Amino acid sequence: MTSYSQIEHLLTGTLALRRRPVAMAFRDTAPEGVAAFTGSLPSGCSFWKLAAEGRTFYTVPADHYNCPIGSYTHNIALPPDREPELLQTLAMMAEIGYIRMEEVSAIPRLAAPPAIIVYAPLGETPVDPDAVLVTGEPGRLMLLHEAATRSGIAVQPLLGRPTCMAVPASATQSVVSSMGCVGNRVYTGLPDSELYTTIAGKHIHAVAEHLATIAKANATLAEYYGLRRVELTT
Numbered sequence: 001m002t003s004y005s006q007i008e009h010l011l012t013g014t015l016a017l018r019r020r021p022v023a024m025a026f027r028d029t030a031p032e033g034v035a036a037f038t039g040s041l042p043s044g045c046s047f048w049k050l051a052a053e054g055r056t057f058y059t060v061p062a063d064h065y066n067c068p069i070g071s072y073t074h075n076i077a078l079p080p081d082r083e084p085e086l087l088q089t090l091a092m093m094a095e096i097g098y099i100r101m102e103e104v105s106a107i108p109r110l111a112a113p114p115a116i117i118v119y120a121p122l123g124e125t126p127v128d129p130d131a132v133l134v135t136g137e138p139g140r141l142m143l144l145h146e147a148a149t150r151s152g153i154a155v156q157p158l159l160g161r162p163t164c165m166a167v168p169a170s171a172t173q174s175v176v177s178s179m180g181c182v183g184n185r186v187y188t189g190l191p192d193s194e195l196y197t198t199i200a201g202k203h204i205h206a207v208a209e210h211l212a213t214i215a216k217a218n219a220t221l222a223e224y225y226g227l228r229r230v231e232l233t234t
Contacts, residue, residue, distance in 0.1 A: 007208045036058055036060070044067045045188055057120075129201035134197045160178070160181070178197075
């Protein structure tokens with residue numbers, strides 16, 4: 001079986017990634033030898049940035065309380081004194097025209113609250129991931145979708161806001177891409193030219209297996225279409 005280090009190398013080289021792909025795993029207990037996150041961050045997706053920068057760590061539910069939207073998508077209940085923050089945030093978003101309240105019920109959520117969430121660069125993940133987050137340019141992430149299709153894995157429509165719903169969506173929908181949202185772009189520094197593809201951990205090996213074939217096929221087709229453009233344009 002291809003190692004996660006080999007898969008990260010393949011993804012990074014083939015897709016010209018500027019950020020390391022991130023592995024996320026939902027566990028009941030912390031893996032041995034993995035450090036707990038210490039400190040405070042404003043959002044759940046901020047942990048993605050730390051992992052992409054090379055850190056391996058785990059969080060507990062309390063680490064996510066600063067992000068009521070991310071807590072909602074990850075099925076993490078806010079403590080009683082902070083529970084009103086979710087409704088307050090949603091009401092503010094609705095008031096400024098960002099969302100309609102009736103959209104909220106359709107947002108994917110994790111099936112069960114995670115006791116522990118492990119974050120790591122994919123190549124250094126200490127456990128099998130439940131989700132793999134890949135950040136890149138649309139024209140490169142296209143290859144992931146084509147590799148998934150070639151391997152027989154379902155690829156779902158492009159998701160919008162909030163970005164973090166792509167994680168629970170991948171658990172049931174296999175491979176999903178997200179355009180990102182303004183909160184995610186502010187908190188993680190994601191440039192306007194990039195977006196996310198999230199792959200269910202159970203499918204990452206199959207997608208990687210077909211990625212080289214798809215990349216080579218795209219290169220051949222690019223040359224073919226380039227010649228046709230010259231020949232058939234008058």
